[in-house]
Amino acid sequence: MSMQDFPIAYIExxxxxxxxxxxxxxxxxxxxxxxxxxxxxxxxxxxxKFRARDEVQVLxxxxxAGQQLIVQRVFLADGDAxxxxxxxxxxxxxxxxxxxxxxxxxxxxxxxxxxxxKSVEELKELADAGLKMAYVxxxxxxxxxxxxxxxxxxxxSSLSALDKLGQAGITRSVMILNGLxxxxxxxxxxxxxxxxxxxxxPEYLSTLVVSFPMGEARFRANFADYQPLTQQQLFLExxxxxxxxxxxxxxxxxxxxxxYLVLKGNLxxxxxxxxxxxxxxxxxxxxxxxxxxxxxxx
Numbered sequence: 251m252s253m254q255d256f257p258i259a260y261i262e263x264x265x266x267x268x269x270x271x272x273x274x275x276x277x278x279x280x281x282x283x284x285x286x287x288x289x290x291x292x293x294x295x296x297x298x299k300f301r302a303r304d305e306v307q308v309l310x311x312x313x314x315a316g317q318q319l320i321v322q323r324v325f326l327a328d329g330d331a332x333x334x335x336x337x338x339x340x341x342x343x344x345x346x347x348x349x350x351x352x353x354x355x356x357x358x359x360x361x362x363x364x365x366x367x368k369s370v371e372e373l374k375e376l377a378d379a380g381l382k383m384a385y386v387x388x389x390x391x392x393x394x395x396x397x398x399x400x401x402x403x404x405x406x407s408s409l410s411a412l413d414k415l416g417q418a419g420i421t422r423s424v425m426i427l428n429g430l431x432x433x434x435x436x437x438x439x440x441x442x443x444x445x446x447x448x449x450x451x452p453e454y455l456s457t458l459v460v461s462f463p464m465g466e467a468r469f470r471a472n473f474a475d476y477q478p479l480t481q482q483q484l485f486l487e488x489x490x491x492x493x494x495x496x497x498x499x500x501x502x503x504x505x506x507x508x509x510y511l512v513l514k515g516n517l518x519x520x521x522x523x524x525x526x527x528x529x530x531x532x533x534x535x536x537x538x539x540x541x542x543x544x545x546x547x548x
Contacts (some may be wrong), residue, residue, distance in 0.1 A: 266325050266441040267294050267385050267423070268506065270357065273323035274315060278308055278342055284337030284361055286400045289389075289430065289460055291333070293329055300329075309345050316349030324350070326358040332384065333364045336372045336392035340392045342380035349494060357383035362403050362411035371417030383421040386412060391446030392439045398473045405446060412450040423454035426491070429484050430460045433477040434525075436487050444494030454501045455517070457491070458507040459484060481510055481540075482532060488513075489528045492521060510540045 258276060266275055281293040281300035293300070315321075321401055324346055332339070346353055358381065365373070388408045390396055415422050424447065431439035447455060462469060470476055479487065488504065488511070497517035500525070504513035511531045513524050529538060 257318050258311045261297055263292075263298075264327060265329070266327065267357075267359075269423075270323065270325040273325040273357070274319065275325050276308070276312070276315075276319040276342075276346075277327040278303055278331045278334060278339075282361075283333045283403050284330070284363065286402060287389075288400050288472055289427065289462075291462075291464050293469075294464075294547070298328070298353045302334060302338075302486065303393055304401060305341065307340045308342060308354050312342070312345040313349050316487070318515065319350075320352055322348060322352060322354045324353050324356045325478065326356065329359055330361045330364050331358040332368075336368060336375065339376055339381070340379055343376065343381060348495070353380070353446040356380045357385065360386050360415070362383040362386065362407045365411040365414050365437075366407070367408050368414070370417045372415050373414055375419060378421045381420060383414050383423060385423045385425070386415070386452075387425045387445070388412075388446065389425065389427045390430055391426075391442035391444070391482050392431065392435065393442075394443075395435050395439045398435070398476075399430060399469070400472055400493075405502045406444060409449060412446075412452060416450065421454070422450070422452040423456070424450075424452045426455070426457050427460045428487055428491075428504075429479040431472070432475075433479060433483065436479060439491060440487050440490040441494055444491050444496075447495075447500070448496045451497060454503070455495075455497070456503040456506065457488065457509070459510070461508055481535070485511065485528055485532045489525065492517075492525050492528065495521070503504055 261280055262278060264275055277300050281298040283300050285293050285300060343356060346356060389401055391405050393404050412422055424441045457495050471477055495517055501516045502517045513527060531540060
């Protein structure tokens with residue numbers, strides 16, 4: 251099928267989590283409603299200016315997709331589909347159920363701020379209608395780091411959002427950015443991120459390494475004294491994070507292309523093993539099977 255015949259219209263670039271590689275990407279918004287995070291370049295192009303997509307068009311694309319495609323997973327794009335009113339989200343989810351009955355899971359990115367006006371009862375409605383997973387970019391649990399990168403969130407706002415999702419029965423996949431606080435804030439970044447995870451017990455947790463493919467000027471505008479972490483300092487920060495995590499049953503992944511060291515396991519069952527891997531990378535990097543610079547990227 252050519253893109254000309256494809257039932258869904260996209261405004262490039264389109265982003266999705268690595269685990270949604272085989273999902274149908276269904277844009278229900280364009281861009282990101284916040285879009286002030288200084289570390290994020292995903293939606294900075296003019297054509298990605300935030301707007302809610304036309305509801306009639308989205309519903310028609312769902313109908314056509316159901317006629318032409320067989321998919322088991324749908325990812326609602328762009329950056330924070332859950333900013334839409336609950337009524338509109340329910341309409342979309344109900345259309346997916348009607349026209350694509352084989353779909354087993356619908357997921358979405360979620361900014362904590364998206365849920366400030368949504369109750370647990372509303373989120374339960376969305377879960378019952380098919381929304382099974384939310385990818386929450388917490389980035390950090392430290393308020394100073396969050397302020398420096400203009401995240402527009404706090405420890406408490408992230409805590410509230412994760413608690414609401416958990417109470418509603420929506421699986422939470424949380425992302426923390428390794429190196430986001432630079433050298434000066436590294437320890438508190440790791441400690442408070444671990445504290446946030448311990449308090450919320452998400453089902454999935456991943457770490458990515460902060461990077462600036464388009465340069466650091468935007469980032470340094472609010473963080474002029476930022477000192478990027480060396481490879482060893484990144485490992486020391488991950489070690490501190492892992493040491494602080496007291497998770498009962500969380501799938502942990504540090505396998506994104508930005509990471510030097512690939513870690514996969516369950517926290518807490520595999521905590522000791524992953525800590526040993528990190529310590530080997532710190533003490534004997536030549537034996538740790540690290541990614542080379544040319545292998546890393548976004």
